[in-house]
Amino acid sequence: MRKKLIIGNWKMNKTKSEILSFVKDFQNEIKNLNLNCDYGIAPSSIYLDFTKEAFKDNNKIIISAQDAHFEEKGAFTGSNSWSQIKDIGIKYSIIGHSERREMFGDNNTVVNKKTSKLLEEKIVPILCVGESLEDRESGKANDFVTKQLEMALIGIKENEIKDLVIAYEPIWAIGTGKSATSQDAEDMCAEIRNKIKCLYGEEIANKIIILYGGSVNEKNGKEYLSQNNIDGALVGGASLDAKLFVRLLKVVA
């Protein structure tokens, strides 16, 4: 049985005082709840340490980076390396989010290097894949996503992959309020699991956590999470408000 996982991706949002007020509300909301899912938040890198400290009374929450450079150190202005992330005790990082792919040049080769390095360093990559509206409408979504996945996993061996988390996020559903139908999301997640099965065998495919992301909220969350191959969600907008985020955790847990 795969445990459900919900990660809130704050993207480039929140200041210190907003983080503190989120944490206060969040802790208050979950106080008497027995949540039966894993959950976490991915704040901006500048506040990773701060957010971790702010949540020090919560030993369950996962604090995840939004990206990690595959090099240990060097002349990469503006980047954060996997080793810096590891140094501050962060154990998860989103990799290959479509916004990084589209706006920061994270192509399949870069995504592969990052995924591979993180697995080697025992940081869990939350590897994002997803097609554009054009690919979906022209019937190429499955091919596009499975190819993206295959490229991200080049050179990664069976004994390294077990901790990987995959997030299927159709680009057209991100931040648009236009979510995929639960059936479309389930079909693609099943396709992804099948690809993992072809590459790494059934045992690994059955264990790997696959999230859906794209306008998930407390209203549609249960429907997605009740699908066989969807093990959780990567949530943008609906993770910014502590009360709404906890409401989502409650409906899926």
Ligand code: PGA
């Ligand atoms: P959204 O973002 O929930 O605001 O659509 C999801 C994501 O980009 O991970």
